[in-house]
Amino acid sequence: MSILINRPELEKKINEVAEVAGYLWQKGWAERNGGNITVNLTHEIDNEIRHLPPISGAISIGRTFPHLKGCYFYCKGANFRMRDLARRPMENGSIIRILDDCSSYVIVADQLVKPTSELASHLSMHNYLIGKGSSYKAALHTHPIDLIAMTHHPAFLKKDVLTHLLWSMIPETRAFCPRGLGIVPYALPGSFELADATIRELDEYDVVMWEKHGICAVGENVMEVFDMIDTLSKSAQIYLTAKSMGFEPEGMTLAQMEEMKKAFNLPK
Ligand code: 2HA
Ligand code: ZN
Numbered sequence: 630m631s632i633l634i635n636r637p638e639l640e641k642k643i644n645e646v647a648e649v650a651g652y653l654w655q656k657g658w659a660e661r662n663g664g665n666i667t668v669n670l671t672h673e674i675d676n677e678i679r680h681l682p683p684i685s686g687a688i689s690i691g692r693t694f695p696h697l698k699g700c701y702f703y704c705k706g707a708n709f710r711m712r713d714l715a716r717r718p719m720e721n722g723s724i725i726r727i728l729d730d731c732s733s734y735v736i737v738a739d740q741l742v743k744p745t746s747e748l749a750s751h752l753s754m755h756n757y758l759i760g761k762g763s764s765y766k767a768a769l770h771t772h773p774i775d776l777i778a779m780t781h782h783p784a785f786l787k788k789d790v791l792t793h794l795l796w797s798m799i800p801e802t803r804a805f806c807p808r809g810l811g812i813v814p815y816a817l818p819g820s821f822e823l824a825d826a827t828i829r830e831l832d833e834y835d836v837v838m839w840e841k842h843g844i845c846a847v848g849e850n851v852m853e854v855f856d857m858i859d860t861l862s863k864s865a866q867i868y869l870t871a872k873s874m875g876f877e878p879e880g881m882t883l884a885q886m887e888e889m890k891k892a893f894n895l896p897k
Contacts, residue, residue, distance in 0.1 A: 631719050632678065632738035639673045642850075643703060643718050649855045650705075651715035653771050656862075659711035664771035664843070665745035666714075668851055669755055670724065671700045683726070683735035690732055690748065692821060694756040697727040701737065702755070704744035727752075746819040753824040754847055757831055765835075767851040772843040773858060775865035780840045786812050791838065797880030798864035800889050805860045807895040808835045815840040836861065 633640040646666050653659040678701075705714055705722045714721035723742040725734045736742070745751065751768050758765045785791045792809030796802050811830030816823035816839070827845055830837045836846040836857055844861075848854040871878035881889075889895070 632681075632724065633719065636673075636675070639670065642668060642670060642673055646703060646705075646722070646851050647715050647718040649769070649851045650711040650718070652855060652859075654710075654712040654715060656773070656859075658771045658773045660772065662708045662710055664711055664769075665705045665747045665751065666703075666722075666770075666851060667705070667745070667748075667751040667755065667768050668703045669700060669759075669766040670703055674701045678737065681737060683737055684741055685736035687728055687733045687735055688743075690734060690752065692749065692753075693730075693732040694727065694752050695731055696756045696759040697752060698729055698731050700727050700755070700759075701725070702727075702744075702752075704748065704751070706742035707744060707746045707748075709742065747823075749819060749821050750824040750827050750845065753821075753828050754831060754845075757828040758847060765847045765849055767849070767854050768845070768847050769851060769854045769858070770839075770843055770845045771858065773862045773865075775862055775869055776838060776844055776858075777841065778869070779865060780812070780838050780842075786814070786840060788812070794868065794880065795861055795864040797886060798867040798878065800881065800885075802860050802864045803886065803889050803895060804893050806836060806857045807893075807897060808833065809897060810834060810861065811837040813837055813839050813845075815842065818842060 633643060646668060653664055701724055703722055703724050709721040719739040723740060724737045725744055726737050727734050747770055754768045779785045779791060789809060811834035813826040813830060816826055827837050835848060838844055844858055846854045846857055868878055
């Protein structure tokens with residue numbers, strides 16, 4: 630029996646993950662097992678769940694996350710497909726609990742589904758967020774075609790070049806992605822090197838591009854995180870459409886950008 634039965638709050642969180650997983654597939658950003666989602670569910674976990682026997686033994690993560698002791702996460706399963714997760718989230722992902730050693734976890738429910746290959750990056754991000762007192766609960770990694778294409782051009786990898794370009798394509802992008810976009814140079818998928826470089830960027834940004842691989846973002850909930858990536862992708866599409874029509878898009882002027890910043894009281 631699913632752990633979600635008679636737990637409407639938990640079910641709502643998981644359904645939100647499933648809804649976003651469906652959008653990622655529809656967008657063409659989630660080929661095969663591409664991308665991953667994790668959500669910190671610690672606040673939704675009741676005493677009964679806390680006392681359930683785990684369905685796996687302890688699995689080592691290979692690193693210690695001091696702020697994650699006893700935390701619960703929903704994680705997409707490694708090698709499982711977003712398009713399947715969209716319909717059956719508890720068969721294509723699982724809920725894990727970080728053990729008291731802060732460096733291993735057990736699977737709690739519903740099935741023996743091993744978490745995402747990017748667990749190192751995801752847990753590093755959650756650990757970082759809790760450590761700085763953030764209320765963010767969701768982390769999402771996906772493969773948006775337009776934004777990844779832009780990371781194949783060295784000029785776009787320089788600090789804040791992509792941020793300013795994408796902000797200037799349509800006013801919404803600066804309003805809904807106000808901290809801009811960090812850049813992480815290419816690193817092996819699933820590696821601690823990628824995880825470390827990602828959390829260094831989170832100091833300044835909520836969204837980080839992984840060069841020639843994908844995008845990774847954090848926020849209050851998974852829908853908000855999806856919206857940020859979707860907005861950035863819209864800007865990228867406007868840029869690429871203008872280029873394919875044979876001209877360099879003008880972009881909003883600096884004065885128009887400043888006006889937006891003041892009107893919406895934006896941080897940068
Ligand atoms: O989970 O996207 O980066 C599959 C990936 C790895
Ligand atoms: Zn990936």
